[in-house]
Amino acid sequence: MDIATLVGFIGSFAVVVMAIIVGGSAGMFVNIPSILIVVVGTIMVVAMKFSLQLFLKSVNIAMKAFIFKIDDSQELIETCFKLADEAKKGGVLALEKIKIENTFLKRGVDMSVDGIKPEIILQNLKTEKNQMISRHEEGQRIFKAMEAVGPAMGMIGTLIGLVQMLSNMEDPKSIGPAMAVALLTTLYGAIIANMVAGPIADKLAMRSGEEEINCNIIIDAIEGINAGINARVVRDTLQNYLPPSQRVFEEKDAA
Numbered sequence: 001m002d003i004a005t006l007v008g009f010i011g012s013f014a015v016v017v018m019a020i021i022v023g024g025s026a027g028m029f030v031n032i033p034s035i036l037i038v039v040v041g042t043i044m045v046v047a048m049k050f051s052l053q054l055f056l057k058s059v060n061i062a063m064k065a066f067i068f069k070i071d072d073s074q075e076l077i078e079t080c081f082k083l084a085d086e087a088k089k090g091g092v093l094a095l096e097k098i099k100i101e102n103t104f105l106k107r108g109v110d111m112s113v114d115g116i117k118p119e120i121i122l123q124n125l126k127t128e129k130n131q132m133i134s135r136h137e138e139g140q141r142i143f144k145a146m147e148a149v150g151p152a153m154g155m156i157g158t159l160i161g162l163v164q165m166l167s168n169m170e171d172p173k174s175i176g177p178a179m180a181v182a183l184l185t186t187l188y189g190a191i192i193a194n195m196v197a198g199p200i201a202d203k204l205a206m207r208s209g210e211e212e213i214n215c216n217i218i219i220d221a222i223e224g225i226n227a228g229i230n231a232r233v234v235r236d237t238l239q240n241y242l243p244p245s246q247r248v249f250e251e252k253d254a255a
Contacts, residue, residue, distance in 0.1 A: 005066050005203055012195050031184045037157035038150065038188035045149045046142065054138060061139035065203040070210055071102055073217060074246055077238045080221035083109065085231035092225065104128070104215060108222035118226040122219060129215040136208035143204065146197035154189020158182045217241050 020026050047055050079102070086094050096113045100106040107128070111121045161182025168174040217238050224234035239247040 002066055002068060002203070005199075008199065009066075009195075016191070016195075028180070029184065029187070031180050033181050034157055034184040034188055037160065037181075038153045038185050038192065041153040041156070042146060042149045042189075042192060045153065046145045049145050050138075050142060055142065058139070058142045061142065061204070062200050064139075064207060065200045068207050070207070071214055073210075073214060073242055076102065076105070076214055076217055077221075077235060077242070079105070080217065080225075080238060081231050081235040084221065084225050084229070084234040087225045088228065088231055095225075102214075102218070105218045105221075108218055109225075112222060112226055118223065121226065122223055125215075125219050125222065129212065129219070132215070133208060133212055136204065136211075140201050140204045140208070143197045143201035147193045147201060150192030150197060151186075151189040154186045154192075157185025157189070161185065213241050 017026070020029050079100070083095055083098065083100075083105075086098065092112050095109050098109075100109055104125070108121060108125055111124065112118075159182075161178050161180070165175050165178035165182065168178065220238060221234060224237065
């Protein structure tokens, strides 16, 4: 569970709801025509932009912003270090008996144990990584589209409300509901873009970047293992993917 995403999501809505309640009746901020125009309208327009299969997966994709398990990069480097050290001592075949949790790393090790040429292994791993990134980008595009369409539908609702208001100026009772539609659609569009779709798209992009780094660590590790490079050299090379403050220093190795 990503605590920052959960706290930020709940907290942002709590602040808005509190401001609404303190400022007056919450019921005045609920308008069915506005909800239909912005919420349902946004969903329909975004559905037009993507395949039905991908669009229906948007909920599962969104959940990755809240629930996402990824290996710690430093721990992954240490795992690769141990594998490289074991391969240097007993050959690549010695890795066959080692249990590996990370599926991407296990795929690379299995291909190495099977004796597949190193260049083919690297090609397969890079292709798999690129396909993963492509899938992630498609998921991000859904919420980027919502971020753009939400305010646009809000503007359409505002124009509808203004037309209704201006066409019934002789009836004072109709001005209020028409103005409510005009203002609330803008509000709903801003909420969709800035409190839901935009943050989810950004968090998915961050998660994708973290996973790409781990994939690059694994690819470089497999390349080093197959080349018979010293395990310490492999680890030192992989440390370049981490911020300096997180890197393991040589004196720790000696301990």
